[in-house]
Amino acid sequence: MNLFDVYTLWNIEPVRAKGCRLWDKNGTEYLDFYGGHAVISIGHTHPEYTRMLKEQIDKIGFYSNSVINSLQQEVADKLGKLCGYPDYALFLCNSGAEANENALKLASFHTGKKRIVAFKEAFHGRTSGAVAITDNPTIQSPFNTGHEVAFVPLNDIDAVVKEVDKGDVAAIVIEGIQGVAGIFAPDTDFLQQLELVCQKHDVVLILDEVQSGYGRTGKFFAHQFADIKADIITTAKGMGNGFPIGGVIISPKFKPRKGMLGTTFGGNHLACAAAIAVLNVIKTESLINNAEEMGNYLQKELSTCRGIEEIRGRGLMIGVQLSPDQSELRNKLLFESHIFTGGAKNNVMRLLPPLSISKDEIDIFIREFKKHTEQ
Numbered sequence: 001m002n003l004f005d006v007y008t009l010w011n012i013e014p015v016r017a018k019g020c021r022l023w024d025k026n027g028t029e030y031l032d033f034y035g036g037h038a039v040i041s042i043g044h045t046h047p048e049y050t051r052m053l054k055e056q057i058d059k060i061g062f063y064s065n066s067v068i069n070s071l072q073q074e075v076a077d078k079l080g081k082l083c084g085y086p087d088y089a090l091f092l093c094n095s096g097a098e099a100n101e102n103a104l105k106l107a108s109f110h111t112g113k114k115r116i117v118a119f120k121e122a123f124h125g126r127t128s129g130a131v132a133i134t135d136n137p138t139i140q141s142p143f144n145t146g147h148e149v150a151f152v153p154l155n156d157i158d159a160v161v162k163e164v165d166k167g168d169v170a171a172i173v174i175e176g177i178q179g180v181a182g183i184f185a186p187d188t189d190f191l192q193q194l195e196l197v198c199q200k201h202d203v204v205l206i207l208d209e210v211q212s213g214y215g216r217t218g219k220f221f222a223h224q225f226a227d228i229k230a231d232i233i234t235t236a237k238g239m240g241n242g243f244p245i246g247g248v249i250i251s252p253k254f255k256p257r258k259g260m261l262g263t264t265f266g267g268n269h270l271a272c273a274a275a276i277a278v279l280n281v282i283k284t285e286s287l288i289n290n291a292e293e294m295g296n297y298l299q300k301e302l303s304t305c306r307g308i309e310e311i312r313g314r315g316l317m318i319g320v321q322l323s324p325d326q327s328e329l330r331n332k333l334l335f336e337s338h339i340f341t342g343g344a345k346n347n348v349m350r351l352l353p354p355l356s357i358s359k360d361e362i363d364i365f366i367r368e369f370k371k372h373t374e375q
């Protein structure tokens with residue numbers, strides 16, 4: 001059987017990883033400024049993480065959501081405290097798309113409405129509802145087109161109000177920082193106005209923090225820089241440091257009923273062990289502070305580099321708008337300097353390293369960046 005051929009692959013096979021480094025099958029070492037797409041939060045194969053997963057798999061890896069699994073409550077307790085939403089409830093699932101799908105469903109159950117306001121250039125995943133609120137028709141099948149979604153420009157509060165005034169909107173969905181689009185943060189005053197509009201019109205505010213969450217920006221969630229509260233927050237990527245897990249963080253105003261949401265694998269013992277290890281390490285190693293400090297340092301150093309038109313983002317979620325003559329830079333960094341970076345359309349380099357990245361590793365990245373751009 002062949003693999004269904006949907007991914008464009010680099011001809012590299014990592015077989016080992018530690019901290020912010022990877023090694024391929026030939027023994028070549030790589031520096032990780034991509035974090036496997038913002039997923040590696042506490043660093044590859046962190047000893048606390050591997051220990052907890054190994055111990056858990058020897059005890060029990062999975063049963064079902066029809067029995068008690070107190071590890072789920074431990075995730076909820078630790079996450080609630082660390083993320084600043086201790087009075088909210090947690091629904092555990094397996095991915096970012098699934099988290100968003102459940103958030104949309106909850107908003108619709110709660111309001112009895114079905115129209116959603118999303119933003120131009122947004123990415124929310126590939127399941128039916130998530131892809132319907134993603135502004136990319138090329139990944140929507142005809143099956144996905146039945147949903148009622150209005151896409152409005154980011155930071156345009158008048159456009160939002162115009163839609164909400166129609167009275168049929170269940171939820172507004174926004175990324176903490178738009179990731180796939182190329183790292184675009186909503187303005188602080190826009191987020192504050194959005195919160196007010198939602199409160200006034202009883203519209204559910206869903207913050208998709210799948211990429212921008214889990215400490216990456218220097219706060220647990222990016223929207224917390226605007227000092228607002230969301231009704232529902234979705235998370236995944238950094239939550240399990242590579243172990244598939246997603247979460248929906250839900251305001252107390254949503255009342256659960258049996259069978260309202262569900263999943264076979266969500267919240268299984270291994271996923272919870274991974275999530276608990278991640279939360280423990282984020283706390284004990286002050287990784288949110290490190291993300292802020294290293295992010296500031298990286299942005300400062302980048303500002304001394306040539307070949308850049310704009311630097312965007314916060315903490316360790318950075319978008320580098322490269323000048324048109326630097327379209328080969330990511331390939332040079334990867335194949336000549338052995339540094340992974342992320343991409344986005346229009347010549348944007350996305351930097352999403354593990355939150356444990358060090359100054360020395362940033363210095364190597366900047367040295368190699370300059371080597372290629374100052375030739």
Ligand code: PLP
Pocket residue numbers: 095096097098100123124125126175179180208209210211212236237
């Ligand atoms: N939401 C955002 C903001 C994302 O960046 C992504 C993935 O890149 C998703 C949702 C979808 O997550 P997943 O691929 O885990 O379904």
